[in-house]
Amino acid sequence: MTTTKGLEGVVATQSSISSIIDDQLTYVGYRIDDLAEHSSFEEVVYLLWNLKLPTKSELDAFKADLAANMELPEAVIAHLRSYDLSTVHPMAALRTAVSLLGLYDDEADVMEEAANKRKAVRLQAKMATIVTALARIRQGKNPVGPKKELGFAANFLYMLNGEEANDIEVEAINKALVLHADHELNASTFTARVCVATLSDIYSGVTAAIGALKGPLHGGANERVMKMLTEIGEEENAIPYIKEKIANKEKIMGMGHRVYRNGDPRAKHLKRMSKELTKITGQAKWYNMSVKIEDYIKENKGLPANVDFYSASVYHSLGIDHDLFTPIFATSRVSGWLAHILEQYDNNRLIRPRAEYIGPKTQEYVAIENR
Numbered sequence: 286m287t288t289t290k291g292l293e294g295v296v297a298t299q300s301s302i303s304s305i306i307d308d309q310l311t312y313v314g315y316r317i318d319d320l321a322e323h324s325s326f327e328e329v330v331y332l333l334w335n336l337k338l339p340t341k342s343e344l345d346a347f348k349a350d351l352a353a354n355m356e357l358p359e360a361v362i363a364h365l366r367s368y369d370l371s372t373v374h375p376m377a378a379l380r381t382a383v384s385l386l387g388l389y390d391d392e393a394d395v396m397e398e399a400a401n402k403r404k405a406v407r408l409q410a411k412m413a414t415i416v417t418a419l420a421r422i423r424q425g426k427n428p429v430g431p432k433k434e435l436g437f438a439a440n441f442l443y444m445l446n447g448e449e450a451n452d453i454e455v456e457a458i459n460k461a462l463v464l465h466a467d468h469e470l471n472a473s474t475f476t477a478r479v480c481v482a483t484l485s486d487i488y489s490g491v492t493a494a495i496g497a498l499k500g501p502l503h504g505g506a507n508e509r510v511m512k513m514l515t516e517i518g519e520e521e522n523a524i525p526y527i528k529e530k531i532a533n534k535e536k537i538m539g540m541g542h543r544v545y546r547n548g549d550p551r552a553k554h555l556k557r558m559s560k561e562l563t564k565i566t567g568q569a570k571w572y573n574m575s576v577k578i579e580d581y582i583k584e585n586k587g588l589p590a591n592v593d594f595y596s597a598s599v600y601h602s603l604g605i606d607h608d609l610f611t612p613i614f615a616t617s618r619v620s621g622w623l624a625h626i627l628e629q630y631d632n633n634r635l636i637r638p639r640a641e642y643i644g645p646k647t648q649e650y651v652a653i654e655n656r
């Protein structure tokens with residue numbers, strides 16, 4: 286038996302959803318650069334679930350279906366109100382709320398393909414509502430329901446802020462959602478696939494995936510990037526701060542990637558957005574500081590910025606609370622998790638690797654009074 290720490294380089298499944306080849310990311314063969322420039326998030330979700338781009342009428346119907354499924358059951362809202370949101374992290378609250386949502390779905394354990402697709406729409410739609418409701422409830426405000434005429438990104442900001450966002454803000458969130466939607470067999474997607482490969486239900490798969498995304502080595506890094514930038518405070522402190530972290534063998538959040546060696550193709554889009562948005566808000570220092578850190582780490586450690594790095598200053602510029610950064614990631618990535626869950630069900634086999642045992646050799650049992 287040979288073991289590979291962290292399963293590096295192990296090809297664990299076949300998939301038709303997204304690919305990373307030679308540092309290029311595609312969804313169903315479409316380049317991420319094209320999708321980021323031209324697509325709505327709904328169009329991308331349709332693509333990931335149906336493996337084809339929608340026609341205009343298919344997209345209109347899909348958008349309407351998502352908007353119609355955004356409302357939360359009253360019991361779920363009541364439950365969100367019962368959390369102590371002054372101490373509970375929104376990712377923990379989201380994980381619990383998605384699990385709870387399964388209790389209010391009559392089809393939760395119905396395994397037919399059509400029922401699974403209906404649940405996928407409900408979950409995708411309601412994730413946005415849960416995240417925004419959590420954000421409002423903890424500010425002592427009432428959740429705001431969706432406006433049926435708004436697209437997903439616009440509705441997200443409307444439900445978050447209680448007023449319609451401007452075009453620049455909607456475009457920024459739409460692009461961020463497109464860029465985060467899927468990423469081959471990342472840790473949270475693998476978690477979802479392992480879970481449902483036991484033929485467990487979609488809610489269990491997504492709940493497990495949220496737990497995996499929450500960690501700082503994965504989706505949780507974006508919040509920590511902003512924590513780091515805030516601690517640095519001013520541009521001139523950036524390099525001394527980073528040097529000290531490196532000397533202490535601490536990781537720089539938002540840097541490095543298991544698969545990309547020469548750069549994450551999503552980062553340049555977020556970098557551009559960060560530059561534009563920080564200029565608009567008069568807070569260019571967040572962008573300038575980020576560039577300094579990126580350049581230093583690239584030059585001294587050979588590590589590129591990943592998707593989490595510039596998303597931090599983008600979300601901050603949109604006035605979003607830092608602990609909502611990872612829930613926003615989840616609101617997008619649930620589309621990828623659901624695509625992979627549907628693909629796993631379609632051609633399922635239990636996922637059960639082996640472990641190389643390195644514990645003590647066979648030992649003689651000793652009765653408790655003799656230990």
Ligand SMILES: CC(=O)SCCNC(=O)CCNC(=O)[C@H](O)C(C)(C)COP(=O)(O)OP(=O)(O)OC[C@H]1O[C@@H](n2cnc3c(N)ncnc32)[C@H](O)[C@@H]1OP(=O)(O)O
Nearest residue numbers: 501502503504506535536537538539540541542543591593
């Ligand atoms: C959406 C996403 O999930 S993108 C990733 C988000 N996560 C982060 O940004 C957290 C910071 N980055 C990291 O921890 C890593 O780069 C990961 C987890 C993303 C990838 O990890 P791996 O490919 O397994 O690399 P691993 O953690 O084994 O590190 C290899 C070497 O590079 C170093 N390294 C890797 N990333 C970093 C970093 N961000 N800062 C400093 N050093 C780093 C490690 O210390 C290690 O050095 P060593 O060999 O001297 O001990």
Ligand SMILES: O=C([O-])CC(=O)C(=O)O
Nearest residue numbers: 467468470471472543592
């Ligand atoms: O693929 C990975 O390991 C992490 C990542 O970038 C993502 O999930 O978007």
